[in-house]
Amino acid sequence: DAMVIQNPRYQVTQFGKPVTLSCSQTLNHNVMYWYQQKSSQAPKLLFHYYDKDFNNEADTPDNFQSRRPNTSFCFLDIRSPGLGDAAMYLCATSKNQGNVDTQYFGPGTRLTVL
């Protein structure tokens, strides 16, 4: 089945220790997104790639970086995690079908910062 895969599902890191979350897709979609979702909050878009073009949201902290080495993979790097970065991180993809574009989500990575 075509899908969006996120690894690991649960990640524990220490305050200030860099961490990388990964996302891969078999849908061959050209857009990939990273969202942060805190408890009882709406998913918040951090950035997205349209093919190799990187689009950062204005309020995404510099502490968050992303890489997309090819169509299938996208990585979220948190350079110096703080306690406030503990959240669910969701990766999504879309085909970019104009106005009626639908995003498909992976299962998420739950990040804990100790």
Place this chain on the structure above:
Amino acid sequence: DQQVKQNSPSLSVQEGRISILNCDYTNSMFDYFLWYKKYPAEGPTFLISISSIKDKNEDGRFTVFLNKSAKHLSLHIVPSQPGDSAVYFCAAKQGSQGNLIFGKGTKLSVKP
């Protein structure tokens, strides 16, 4: 300020009855609306969508209604089943380049 609001954090419904989940938005330029369903420890799953040129879209037990003048949409599930128990997110976007803006979600519990 939230552009997409789901004012009910939770809803409890008896099996077999109708579930109605509500969503309000403030940006009149939104032209595409989606509902996602999320089980614990899983990512949101696309459920149903509606374009602003329509006022109703139906898919099996799920129907989405859009009232543009009131900037309101609703998701109806009938009949409700225990397996429908999940968090439902409303989302909206504007134009082909717009990002999805999500509401905070409504947790639906369907009691057997």
